[in-house]
Amino acid sequence: MVGGFKIVGAIAIYKGEELFFSGIHYSLLKLIIQEGSINSAAKHKGIPYNQAWNLIDKLNKMSPVPIVVRQKGGVSGGGCQVSEYGRDLVKIFENKLYSFDKTVMDLNEDLDACIM
Amino acid sequence: MVGGFKIVGAIAIYKGEELFFSGIHYSLLKLIIQEGSINSAAKHKGIPYNQAWNLIDKLNKMSPVPIVVRQKGGVSGGGCQVSEYGRDLVKIFENKLYSFDKTVMDLNEDLDACIM
Numbered sequence: 001m002v003g004g005f006k007i008v009g010a011i012a013i014y015k016g017e018e019l020f021f022s023g024i025h026y027s028l029l030k031l032i033i034q035e036g037s038i039n040s041a042a043k044h045k046g047i048p049y050n051q052a053w054n055l056i057d058k059l060n061k062m063s064p065v066p067i068v069v070r071q072k073g074g075v076s077g078g079g080c081q082v083s084e085y086g087r088d089l090v091k092i093f094e095n096k097l098y099s100f101d102k103t104v105m106d107l108n109e110d111l112d113a114c115i116m
Numbered sequence: 117m118v119g120g121f122k123i124v125g126a127i128a129i130y131k132g133e134e135l136f137f138s139g140i141h142y143s144l145l146k147l148i149i150q151e152g153s154i155n156s157a158a159k160h161k162g163i164p165y166n167q168a169w170n171l172i173d174k175l176n177k178m179s180p181v182p183i184v185v186r187q188k189g190g191v192s193g194g195g196c197q198v199s200e201y202g203r204d205l206v207k208i209f210e211n212k213l214y215s216f217d218k219t220v221m222d223l224n225e226d227l228d229a230c231i232m
Contacts, residue, residue: 004132007212011125011223013231020121064232092230096123096223103219107127107212114208115129116180 005115009104011096020062026093028052029082032068033090036079121231125220127212136178142209144168145198148184149206153195 012022031041042052067086147157158168183202
């Protein structure tokens with residue numbers, strides 16, 4: 001790459017005019033599935049707990065079905081689980097992201113040659 | 117659409133790690149070509165003149181070739197022109213946007229059925 005130009009793209013799911021689900025929700029949910037708590041997911045993601053909690057709280061409120069559910073008691077003394085609906089949403093977004101990333105890669109073909 | 121969910125996407129051209137050219141540059145340049153001045157383009161776009169000027173100034177500084185050039189004197193008493201390089205950039209971005217929009221439209225196929 002001579003010019004160092006590249007096309008960068010992003011997708012998000014909107015509900016009506018409002019942002020519902022974007023890349024940050026996707027990576028947070030994947031970490032909550034892996035870690036079992038919002039706190040630990042936030043640490044792994046490198047964002048404040050409050051920010052993660054607000055993102056998840058708004059997501060739950062906008063969703064037709066709860067996405068992250070509190071798990072009371074048990075040996076682990078609580079934590080969070082991602083519902084089946086939430087896991088489906090993660091898979092759907094992942095698939096969309098996969099097709100999308102391929103397009104963005106294609107868009108980058110010959111870009112430097114065009115711009116420089 | 118029952119759930120009213122839709123995927124929204126955006127692309128931008130980066131130079132290294134820095135944003136170079138995005139949708140707002142694209143629409144501003146098209147308006148400058150049409151109107152012949154940043155001032156009139158900003159009015160049509162509904163943004164303050166200063167914001168438009170800063171966007172164009174930064175774009176010119178980052179570009180390997182000037183994009184918007186001041187046109188001195190003449191019957192119209194000055195104004196701005198978009199260079200050939202700038203016009204090419206507009207065309208390149210427009211073509212990329214066209215492929216991109218088709219992908220985003222495809223990504224929206226069945227989305228409501230998946231999420232609701």
